[in-house]
Amino acid sequence: MRALVTGAGGAIGAGIVRLLVERGDEVIAQDLRPDALAAIESAHVTPVVGDLLREEDRAQLAGLWRDAELTCVIAAHGVDGSGALVDLDPSFVQRVLSVNAATIPPLLGLVLPALKRTRGTFVVIASQAGLQAEPNNAAYCASKFAIVGWVKAIAPAMASEGVAVRALCPGCTKSPLLFDAQARFAEARGMPVEEFIDERREGIPVGRFAEVEETAAAALYLAAPGMARPVVFAATGGEVLY
Amino acid sequence: MLQSDNDVGRILGPGYRPESIRVLLLTLDEGPGDDFDRWVTTDVSALIEQLRTSLSQLAGEGREPRSMAVVVRSAPATSPWQEAAMEATWQAVRGVVHSLTREFGSRRVRLNAVRAPSHNQTELKETLAFLASDGGAFVAGSSVDLGLVR
Numbered sequence: 001m002r003a004l005v006t007g008a009g010g011a012i013g014a015g016i017v018r019l020l021v022e023r024g025d026e027v028i029a030q031d032l033r034p035d036a037l038a039a040i041e042s043a044h045v046t047p048v049v050g051d052l053l054r055e056e057d058r059a060q061l062a063g064l065w066r067d068a069e070l071t072c073v074i075a076a077h078g079v080d081g082s083g084a085l086v087d088l089d090p091s092f093v094q095r096v097l098s099v100n101a102a103t104i105p106p107l108l109g110l111v112l113p114a115l116k117r118t119r120g121t122f123v124v125i126a127s128q129a130g131l132q133a134e135p136n137n138a139a140y141c142a143s144k145f146a147i148v149g150w151v152k153a154i155a156p157a158m159a160s161e162g163v164a165v166r167a168l169c170p171g172c173t174k175s176p177l178l179f180d181a182q183a184r185f186a187e188a189r190g191m192p193v194e195e196f197i198d199e200r201r202e203g204i205p206v207g208r209f210a211e212v213e214e215t216a217a218a219a220l221y222l223a224a225p226g227m228a229r230p231v232v233f234a235a236t237g238g239e240v241l242y
Numbered sequence: 243m244l245q246s247d248n249d250v251g252r253i254l255g256p257g258y259r260p261e262s263i264r265v266l267l268l269t270l271d272e273g274p275g276d277d278f279d280r281w282v283t284t285d286v287s288a289l290i291e292q293l294r295t296s297l298s299q300l301a302g303e304g305r306e307p308r309s310m311a312v313v314v315r316s317a318p319a320t321s322p323w324q325e326a327a328m329e330a331t332w333q334a335v336r337g338v339v340h341s342l343t344r345e346f347g348s349r350r351v352r353l354n355a356v357r358a359p360s361h362n363q364t365e366l367k368e369t370l371a372f373l374a375s376d377g378g379a380f381v382a383g384s385s386v387d388l389g390l391v392r
Contacts, residue, residue, distance in 0.1 A: 085345060086298065090291050097283040101330065105278050105323070130333075133340030138290055141337035146282050149333025150326045157322035 002070050003223070004028045004061070004111065006052060007077025009036025011175030012125060015216035016074055017045060023220075028064050031077070052077060052103040062110050070114040072223045075107055076125045080177050081140030082184040093139045100143035104150065112163065119162040123223045124151055126167045128240040131232075136188040137181070144169075148232060155231045166222050166229060171236030172200065173210040205238030243269050244288045250313075254367055263309040263374035264300065266292055268335065269360070270316035270328050278327040286334045293342060293353075300351045309374045312339060313356045313366065332357050336385050343383030352382040359389050 003020050007013040009031030020027050021044045030048045031037050037047040046064060050057030081096035108122055115122060129137060130144030151167040158165045172178055179197075186196035201208060218235040234242035245253075245267040247260040253267065268289060270281050289312065300308045314332050319325035332355075339355040346353075354373055358366040365388050372378045373386075 085290075085294050085342060088290060088294060090287060093290050094283055094287045097287055097334075098279070101334070102276075102279045102283045105327070106276075130337070133337050133344060135341060135345035138293075138338050138341040138345070141341040142282075142286050142290065142334040143337075145337030145340075146286070146330040146334035150278070150330035153326035153329035154322060157326075 001072060001225075002026045002028070002065065002068060003072040003074065004030065004065070004070060005074045005076055006030045006107065007075070007125075008040060008047075009033050010076060010078070011177065011212050012170070012173060012215050012219070013074075013076035014040050015212035016076055016219050019213070019216045019220055021045060028061070028070075030061060052107065053098060055106075058106060058110055065114055069118050070111060071118045071120040071225050073107070073111045073115065073120070073122045074125065074219055074223055075104060075123070076219070077103070078125065078127075078143075078177075080181050080184075081143060082137045082181040082188075083139070084136045084188040085138055087188075088139055096139040097143050097146070100140070101146040101150075104147055105154075108154070108158075108165065112158075112161075115163045116161055119225060121164045121166065121223045121225045122158070123219060124165075124167045125219060126151070126169050126232075128169050128171045128234060128236045130167070131169050131234060131242050132240040134185075136185050140181075152231055164225070164229070165231070167232045168215075168219050168222050169232060169234045169236065169240070169242065170215045170218065171210060171234075171239045172204065173212060173215045175212065178209070203239065204236075208237070210235070210237060243271055243273075244285055244292060245269065246292065254363070254370075257367060258370070259374075263311060263370055264296065265370065266296070266310075266312045268312065268314045268331070270314065270331060277324055278330060281327060281331040282334050286331065286338065289335065290338060293338070297342065297346060297351055297353070308351045309378065310351055310353045311356050311370060311373055312353070313358060313370075315358050315360045315366075317360045332387075339385070340383055348382035352379070354381060354384045354386065356386045357389055362388055 008029035034049045078100045127144040130148035133141040155165045186193040250265045
């Protein structure tokens, strides 16, 4: 199988790439950061540096599978959007909504012809924050609620064209993005970050944060082509029930 | 497009009293460029910025607890992609309302979200009147979708 993974240089994206390669798949790995892509170098990985906000970079991506099958797309790119409302800068909010949400529909439009040929899958890595909102996280919640809603709305029309569109809503996964967000939450509450993280962890029924490999495995489960899977799937350790 | 009290008064007509409920109206109208980007990125960003100033102002006015509603209005969608963009925008608004309800609490300002088809005037006014009333005082962080089948 050939898969496209966006945000492949991030913790979850890289985890997804590693699992796909272990399984014997070919991967087109896209990210904004060349140094992050270097860390997942492999004979089975085609790295592509580009910005999904730029139409010319998206067009360049499409050229990579023109003559080859593309069976699965996993959109794992995203940015942290945490912060108290009083501290949210309008340009920051716009960037969070642009990157996390507004890049997704054009990405589906780009890969749709190829996925129709293979009856493939399009999986968006959303967040548990797209199912249950969190304080001091309005911009991020807006972006993730938007994309979960969009997936649920577009999925029936895409299914009638033979393409499965789905959203994974992971919970707290050990990653730089998670720990940056926890630091901002802690600051918003006036708490030491270690204390905030301990409190957060205690509130999760399984009692811990997810390992990257667990979230990546959930993404691959959801991305299986030709198999019945939920349109929206929560892997949250029980912190958010769906 | 995001509109505030003056425009809302013109749209909802006599009977709308901004002193009883503050309304931010987000109309999903046709425009240049991509619908999703315009509504979710531009309009929801503007909404968050407007809430940033409004919530602090209302909470600090020291009067009786206030009611505030974000209303999302649209004509019927003309395609599955446009319908999905409308749904994304409504969900983004819900995400903002839920997040801010948990961030601010609701003792000074109760924030709710209402979705109404553009032709629906009476039920929208009734809903806003209810949310502003004593009977609606326990409604906070809720989503009221008037577009669902009766």
